[in-house]
Amino acid sequence: MIHYLIDPFxxxxxxxxALVGCLALSLSAPPIGVFLMLRRMSLMGDAMSHxxxxxxxxxxxLAGLSLFAMSLGGFxxxxxxxxxxxxxxxxxxxxxxxxxxAFYLCSLALGVLIVSVRGNSIxxxxxxxxxxxxxxxxxxxxIGAIATVSTAALAIIYxxxxxxxxxxxxxxxxxxxxxxxxxxxxxxxxxxxxxxFQALGTLMVVGIMLLPAITARFWAQDISGLVVVSVLAxxxxxLIGLLLSYYANVPTSPAIILMAGVFYLxxxxxxxxxxxxxQLMPRKHLEA
Amino acid sequence: MTRxxxxxxxxILAALLAVPxxxxxxxxxxxxxxxxILGDMVKQVGDDRVDVVTFVGPNxxxxxxxxxxxxxxxxSESKILFINGLxxxxxxxxxxxxxxxxGKVVTASTGVNxxxxxxxxKTITDPHAWQSLANGKIYAANIRDALIAADPAGKATYExxxxxxxxxxxxxxxxxxxxxxxxxxxxxxxxTTHDAFGYFGSAYGMEFIAPxxxxxxxxxxxxxxxxxxxxxxxxxxxxxxxxxxxxxxxLDQIASETGAKIxxxxxxxxxxxxxxxxxxxxxxxxxNIDTLSxxxxx
Numbered sequence: 001m002i003h004y005l006i007d008p009f010x011x012x013x014x015x016x017x018a019l020v021g022c023l024a025l026s027l028s029a030p031p032i033g034v035f036l037m038l039r040r041m042s043l044m045g046d047a048m049s050h051x052x053x054x055x056x057x058x059x060x061x062l063a064g065l066s067l068f069a070m071s072l073g074g075f076x077x078x079x080x081x082x083x084x085x086x087x088x089x090x091x092x093x094x095x096x097x098x099x100x101x102a103f104y105l106c107s108l109a110l111g112v113l114i115v116s117v118r119g120n121s122i123x124x125x126x127x128x129x130x131x132x133x134x135x136x137x138x139x140x141x142x143i144g145a146i147a148t149v150s151t152a153a154l155a156i157i158y159x160x161x162x163x164x165x166x167x168x169x170x171x172x173x174x175x176x177x178x179x180x181x182x183x184x185x186x187x188x189x190x191x192x193x194x195x196x197f198q199a200l201g202t203l204m205v206v207g208i209m210l211l212p213a214i215t216a217r218f219w220a221q222d223i224s225g226l227v228v229v230s231v232l233a234x235x236x237x238x239l240i241g242l243l244l245s246y247y248a249n250v251p252t253s254p255a256i257i258l259m260a261g262v263f264y265l266x267x268x269x270x271x272x273x274x275x276x277x278x279q280l281m282p283r284k285h286l287e288a
Numbered sequence: 289m290t291r292x293x294x295x296x297x298x299x300i301l302a303a304l305l306a307v308p309x310x311x312x313x314x315x316x317x318x319x320x321x322x323x324x325i326l327g328d329m330v331k332q333v334g335d336d337r338v339d340v341v342t343f344v345g346p347n348x349x350x351x352x353x354x355x356x357x358x359x360x361x362x363x364s365e366s367k368i369l370f371i372n373g374l375x376x377x378x379x380x381x382x383x384x385x386x387x388x389x390x391g392k393v394v395t396a397s398t399g400v401n402x403x404x405x406x407x408x409x410k411t412i413t414d415p416h417a418w419q420s421l422a423n424g425k426i427y428a429a430n431i432r433d434a435l436i437a438a439d440p441a442g443k444a445t446y447e448x449x450x451x452x453x454x455x456x457x458x459x460x461x462x463x464x465x466x467x468x469x470x471x472x473x474x475x476x477x478x479x480t481t482h483d484a485f486g487y488f489g490s491a492y493g494m495e496f497i498a499p500x501x502x503x504x505x506x507x508x509x510x511x512x513x514x515x516x517x518x519x520x521x522x523x524x525x526x527x528x529x530x531x532x533x534x535x536x537x538x539l540d541q542i543a544s545e546t547g548a549k550i551x552x553x554x555x556x557x558x559x560x561x562x563x564x565x566x567x568x569x570x571x572x573x574x575x576n577i578d579t580l581s582x583x584x585x586x
Contacts, residue, residue: 012514013545133513134537136544242510251507 005239008246017135018242021143021199022256025208026234028147029192031154031227033213035185038165038223042214044097045206047104049193051081053111053202061114067138071194078190081107086182132199132242132252139198146195150188157184162223200253207257208234215264218271233263317439320366322377323350324559325418326396326427328568330370332453333431337442341366343383346561347532353379360387367391367438370431374402376415394434396427403486416484416556420491421461424569425454460573467577468492471584478584479516479528479548481539484556494580497525499538508538520546527551527583532558532566551583 008015036042055077056070063069081103088103089096135143154161160181163171172178196205216229241256248255269276316339321327327342334340341362344350350372363369364387371377373395384393400423403414417423432450436443468476476493482500489496499508499516519525520542528543530536530553543550554576555566566572 008510008514012517014513014517014541015510017541018510131537133508133510134541136537136541245510246514247511249509249511251509253507255509 004247005243008243014133014135015242015246017140018132018199018252019239021132021135021140022208022238022242023235024140024143024147025192025196025199026212026238027231028150028154029196029205029209030212030216030230030234032150032185032188032192033209033211034216034223034226034230035161035165036189036210037213037217038226041097042210044100045189045193045209047100048078048082048189049197049202049206050108050111051104052078052190052193052197054107054114055080055111056197056202057111057114067142067198071142071198074194074197075190077107077111078193079187082186082190083183086186131201132256135199143195143198146191150191150195153184153188157181161185200256204253204257207260208238211257211260211264212237215260215267215271218267218273218275221273234260237263317368317435317442318362318366319368319370319435319438320363321370322372322380323557324348325557325569325572326370326372328559329396329418329424329427329453330431330435332569333428333446333450334435334442335445335449337439337445338435344558346559346564348558350376350557351378353377355379355383359383363387363389368434369393370396370434372415372418373397374400374413374415374417392434392438394430396430397423398430399426403490405483405486414483414486417487418569419485419556420487421457421464421573422491423487424457428453428457456570460570464492464573464577467581468494471581474524475526475584477523477525478551478580479520479525479539479542480554480556481531481536482556484531485554488576499542513538513542517542517546520548529554529579529583531556532560549583552579554579 009019033042033045036045052074055073055075057073058077059066059069059071059073062073081100085096085100085103088094088099092099094102160171160175160177164178164181164185168178171181192209193202193205196208199205200208212230212233213226215233216226220226220229237260238256241259242252244250244259245252245255267275270278272278317334317337318339318341319330319334320341320343321330322342323344324342324346327340330338330340341359343355343359343363344353360383363383366389368391369384369389371380371393374397397415397417400417402417404411405414406412418427428450432446435446439446471494477495477497480496480498483496483498485494485496488494497516497519499512520528525546525548527550528539528548529551530539532553532555539550542548555572559568559572560566560575562568566575
């Protein structure tokens with residue numbers, strides 16, 4: 001039995017690389033997702049993943065299929081959109097979600113325009129669809145570096161970030177860390193998206209960030225619990241997704257994200273923090 | 289998902305812009321071809337009597353393409369639209385409908401014996417028929433007949449051009465066969481990114497294996513990649529070949545894991561730019577067979 005789990009990784013280098021890449025990503029992205037969820041910014045991840053497109057496209061136009069250029073471009077574009085949205089939100093009447101929507105849509109349109117103008121050659125959208133089975137040394141190093149920096153940075157801003165989630169007014173009144181924390185957090189979101197799009201593609205990367213985080217909500221009550229459960233869920237989803245792709249002959253990145261989706265559905269039913277099944281059971285008489 | 293939406297928007301815009309226009313000043317017959325290889329064939333036969341517009345240009349991928357308003361405009365002005373058929377140009381029907389095209393659609397592969405293949409338990413037709421020169425002759429004859437039907441005055445020119453083109457293919461076919469004959473039989477087995485060389489392989493006695501299916505649109509599964517790696521190791525397949533229309537990262541990875549060498553770039557679904565190594569149909573064959581020979585003869 002156990003050798004079914006291990007054999008593919010023993011036999012094939014590309015499977016080991018895919019696993020390493022996915023595990024590194026599973027370590028850094030889901031905690032970010034937890035905070036996105038807590039701050040009611042779950043959909044922002046999706047928006048940001050589109051916002052990095054023009055930067056990646058410009059990198060591709062200037063340097064071809066260069067990992068570094070595309071990542072750097074994507075990073076710059078993502079940060080620019082996040083910053084502009086934040087600036088507009090803090091200096092005008094517009095709320096942050098609305099200004100983010102405006103900027104990311106413009107950014108997406110610009111990206112598609114750039115891709116199409118030059119897109120006669122290898123279709124960039126196709127490239128952006130991720131190749132978890134083709135992670136070369138550079139891609140693995142990049143994902144590993146991003147996971148390391150992101151996890152360390154999250155540890156540093158953890159306390160102000162938690163406060164910023166639950167009581168931003170209080171944080172603003174006692175410390176000047178409110179804005180820098182928010183900005184650092186946005187940088188981490190964009191960084192993880194960049195790392196993930198090497199492995200899973202822009203369309204799928206948000207899945208590994210948010211699905212495990214949302215799943216964790218049904219199992220844990222405090223933030224550290226959420227982070228641990230989400231990372232574990234992402235680990236297991238990556239492993240099963242890869243094995244599924246190996247044994248059932250299905251494309252890899254959708255398999256991984258769908259596994260995370262299955263975990264979410266199961267947790268929604270049986271999770272002991274507000275899962276549907278538990279709600280159906282009669283409560284003890286505390287609520288009277 | 290995004291792709292579909294954008295396509296729909298593009299086509300609406302295209303329909304608005306593609307108001308049919310009057311006859312243009314120069315007297316060349318305007319025709320359209322779906323992708324670069326077919327466009328070149330039409331150019332070879334039509335020469336200076338026709339003005340060919342090609343939608344998917346050099347190094348472009350004809351399986352997935354987003355038509356632009358300019359394409360729709362060009363199509364609406366064309367008298368004939370040449371397509372490959374056999375399921376290659378999935379995007380063409382929508383372009384045809386939206387552009388107000390009134391001319392004749394000619395399927396260049398008519399009369400070719402289509403290769404069926406089983407992919408993920410479904411039987412599908414392999415569209416890459418032009419990769420056999422015998423089929424190329426059928427394409428040329430179909431193009432010639434269609435041009436004559438639309439422009440009877442040019443009959444003699446078209447017949448002469450087509451004959452010259454087909455003679456060129458006959459000569460090239462002999463070259464290809466001679467080159468394959470020189471390769472050791474156990475080395476006539478190679479890996480490419482997508483299944484584009486089925487016709488080439490069955491016509492000239494080589495075997496091509498690919499992680500992606502016949503369309504570049506499908507994504508490889510871990511099992512596909514694992515099977516190919518196992519096969520390369522077991523059968524000592526000497527080389528993997530990149531294609532000009534696909535992403536090379538997966539093959540790079542396979543090559544580095546198996547120790548097979550990267551044999552070079554084959555032109556499968558599109559020509560290179562005119563000044564490149566495969567600027568027209570016959571040069572594409574010359575380049576491909578040279579690349580294969582260099583890597584496999586040794």
